Amino acid sequence: MNSKLLAAILAVVVVIIAAVLLAWPPAQAPATTTSPGAQTTTQAAKQSIYVIYDIGGRGDLSFNDMAYLGASKAARDFGLGLKEVQSKTQDDYVPNLRAAARSGDAALIVAVGFLMTDAVKQVSQEYPNAKFAIVDGYVPDRPNVVSILFRENEGSALVGALAALTAYYYNCTKVGIVLGMEIPVLWKFEIGYAYGVRWAERYVKQKFGKDIKFDIYYIYTGSFNDPAKGKQAAEVMLSQGVCVIYQAAGATGLGVFEAVAEAGKRAGRTMGPPFAIGVDADQDYIKPGFILASMMKRVDVGVYKAAEMAARGTFKGGVLELGLKDGGVGVSTLDDLTQFIEIGVRAGAVRQEDAQNIVNTVRAMRSQIPSWVWEGVDVLKQDIISGREKVPLPTTQDEVNALRRELGLGAAK
Structure with missing residues (x-):
């Protein structure tokens, strides 16, 4: 594929995503950006939504970008910060999840992708007081994990x-x-x-x-x-x-x-x-x-719903499944x-x-x-x-x- 063309497409999508966020209700605090390692903080707040990406990451124009949109909208609607963590290899999953769980400011930790299922099972057991959501993973027996699935x-x-x-x-x-x-x-x-x-x-x-x-x-x-x-x-x-x-x-x-x-x-x-x-x-x-x-596939809707539960104090573990009837696909x-x-x-x-x-x-x-x-x-x-x-x-x-x-x-x- 022509690398210049792909780069141009990715650049357009990044700007479009930014514009989507601007179209939603304004954040309660000015957006800021820092770069501690692979982590990006887009809004200062006492509590944050952590989004842990798999090795695919942002810029795919589909799955991961939709997760970002849902988390961003939830952060703005509920006055939360948004912290993104990119996994470079599968070996990063557990350390990244652990770091978010022990941060002290995680309202919700979102693991984006089926490949992080085992890592979420492990870390959610280690940190039972932290709240986790996994997109496309199935962890049905943990009170602190919601599995976001789609039909x-x-x-x-x-x-x-x-x-x-x-x-x-x-x-x-x-x-x-x-x-x-x-x-x-x-x-x-x-x-x-x-x-x-x-x-x-x-x-x-x-x-x-x-x-x-x-x-x-x-x-x-x-x-x-x-x-x-x-x-x-x-x-x-x-x-x-x-x-x-x-x-x-x-x-x-x-x-x-x-x-x-x-x-x-x-x-x-x-x-x-x-x-x-x-x-x-x-x-x-x-x-x-x-x-x-x-x-x-409205990954953004699923992530938003999980974040809403965490923000409103109604979070509970289990399965959140969205199909045609629910507008999930x-x-x-x-x-x-x-x-x-x-x-x-x-x-x-x-x-x-x-x-x-x-x-x-x-x-x-x-x-x-x-x-x-x-x-x-x-x-x-x-x-x-x-x-x-x-x-x-x-x-x-x-x-x-x-x-x-x-x-x-x-x-x-």
């Missing part, structure tokens, strides 16, 4: 249906998903996506009386912060005729966007196909016209895009003329997709919410292997 399988089913119905419209029968490390939380993305694709086959049969069978490819890149690996994986799929690729790989997924946009432009197009689908945040603006939509809309672009303009990160071009391009791209595609996605959404459709939720390697066979997923090579 990514539900949101992924929606974009699976969107991918398949869009592919069908463009006379394509191959779709794919590029993922980061193979960990249990990503099984929910993979299997949910495949379920949505198979649902779309039934929808096409019902609506048009046609039998259609999609090939579904998947690749685990083994990384959340390597755009080059994401690009390589997407190129493999594109060479096999895949026309819509969902990425669930953090910053690695930026390479998926790059590969898809380059393929489209080589074909003389200003918008897809091929298409990519973003994840976690609204990523539609990154390669406008080539990103069909994004599966928004969903498909990005034009309203989401417009909000992001407007914030960027106010921050000076996006020129007014460029912002409108982005909005126009995404709107034009979406308008070329028939209304029955979007209607179909909404049908599935309502059926999931009502319980008529139950998206599989694998929790073990044996279960995911069985579902891969049942749903007919194939590893791209």
Whole structure:
């Protein structure tokens, strides 16, 4: 991936995130910044929210940045400080969590990512009076730990249906998903996506009386912060005729966007196909016209809710799980895009003329997709919410292997 382009994208997102925070209620004290090692303090206060990032860290344009947004909003709303700690390696998890727990000013310690599960189990036992929240980790038996989980399988089913119905419209029968490390939380993305694709086959049969069978490819890149690996994986799929690729790989997924946009432009197009689908945040603006939509995973909402409990004295351990019904996951809309672009303009990160071009391009791209595609996605959404459709939720390697066979997923090579 062009490093200058990636750097430019990251710079824009950082400014946009800063503008989001400025749009929320002002902090009770002026923001300050210090740099004691890997730790950054963004607001002075008696108590703080500590956000411990894994090795992926900030700037991924999705998962970690959304956690930052939720913590920042909570800090401002509840008069707390915000302290960020970046883990350089997995060996940093326990020391970073311990340092926050013994700091004396931690209202809540947020561990961002499944990979910190064991570290949270250990440190929360060592410091029973400290309050912890872990995003995507499952620590259900500690009164001082809240596990923030999402029904990514539900949101992924929606974009699976969107991918398949869009592919069908463009006379394509191959779709794919590029993922980061193979960990249990990503099984929910993979299997949910495949379920949505198979649902779309039934929808096409019902609506048009046609039998259609999609090939579904998947690749685990083994990384959340390597755009080059994401690009390589997407190129493999594109060479096999895949026309819509969902990425669930953090910053690695930026390479998926790059590969898809380059393929489209080589074909003389200003918008897809091929298409990519973003994840976690609204990523539609990154390669406008080539990103069909994004599966928004509202990590910010989960972190905010946990911080609110800590600030209001209602914190209790257990599981906080958010799905379609709770607004925890969903498909990005034009309203989401417009909000992001407007914030960027106010921050000076996006020129007014460029912002409108982005909005126009995404709107034009979406308008070329028939209304029955979007209607179909909404049908599935309502059926999931009502319980008529139950998206599989694998929790073990044996279960995911069985579902891969049942749903007919194939590893791209």
